[in-house]
Amino acid sequence: MSKVVFADANSDYKKARYVICGVPFDGTSSFRRGSRYAPLEIRKNSYNFETYSHLFDIDLTDIDIHDAGDLEVAQNIDDTLDMISVHADNFVNDGKIPVMLGGEHSLTLPFIKACKKKYPDIGCVILDAHLDLREEYEGERNSHACISRRILEDLTKKYVSIGIRSGTREEYEYARENKIKIFSSEDISLTGIESMIHELHGYINGPVYLSVDMDAIDPAFAPALGTPEPYGLTPRDVRTIISCLAPYIVGFDLVEITPSYDSGGTALLGAKLVRDFIAANARATL
Structure with a gap:
């Protein structure tokens, strides 16, 4: 478990939203490894900001946030997914x-x-530079390059990708054949x-899971990424x-920061986006 908790995550688990x-x-x-160090760096950088969000007129100290620390992982992806799924189920089942x-x-x-177990009609929005629609990559079906394919095949067809600007010819053909809704960074x-x-x-209407792969953002703003791709979105x-x-x-996640590739700015931006999500969601559901 990380010894550094996310700023303003001062609630105990039972009370937390x-x-x-x-x-x-x-x-x-x-391409670049090192995203395993991102949770700690995001937490460290979360202390840079004021607790009050003027944009959403809400103070994070008034929101019940709990930091459960880092989840235990295995050496391989399949065992890691099995291990963290227990925690994910518990969090959602506990409301x-x-x-x-x-x-x-x-x-x-x-x-x-x-x-999905709690909200059967859930939609999924992925912010990403890459289609991630490969059936497998380097022999691994659960590779980071296959995440969108797994979501579409196993979980939900109510799916939208935003920020896309990279993929194989086969991935683009798969997207067209399956009528996958894509908003490229060029479109935007x-x-x-x-x-x-x-x-x-x-x-997308009804419950949504939002996943923010930080490489959706142009590397001019967020250079410390696993697979940076120019011509991206702005923060x-x-x-x-x-x-x-x-x-x-x-449900929300923020992934693919590799902190060693800059002086901290990408983790800082990641921390801010997490705080903005919590503030925006709390304001909207008051």
Whole structure:
């Protein structure tokens, strides 16, 4: 368990509405490893900010937040997913909103699965630079490069990807054949974030799981990433998406920061986005 708790996570578990947990695993990462160190760095950087959010007119000290520390992981991805799924199920069954700090993107799966059991009609919104629609990658079906394929095949067809700008020819063909809704970063640049949000609500209604792969953001803003991809979203784009979906979100994660590749700015931005999610969701559900 991490010895550093997320700032303002001062509630005990029983009382908490939001439960933060870290999952320090990057075993299938394929370009830059090191996202296993991100949960700690995100927590450290969370202390930079004021407790009051003027944007949402809410103070995080008035919100019941608990930090459950880092979950135990295994050497391989399959055993790790099995181990953390127990915690994910417990959090959701206990009426909490899980806030998972990765780690690599494959770790999203047990948390969506836990939310799906409680909310059968759940939708999933993934912010990502990459399609992640491979059947397998380097012999691994649960690779970080396959997370969206697993979600679509195993959990829900009510699915939207935002920020996409990278994938194999086969992945793009799969997306077209299966009519997967994608808002590329080019789409958003051309039509504007407000237009995208308006259209998004036509695809996603009811409970939503939101997963933020930080490489959805342009590496000019967030360089310390596992697989950085230029021409991405801005941090304000991501904050706007979080804000607009906030009333419907029942689970949230933020993944794929590799802290050693910058001087701390990417983890700082990640911490801020987590705090913005909690503030936005708490304000929307008051």
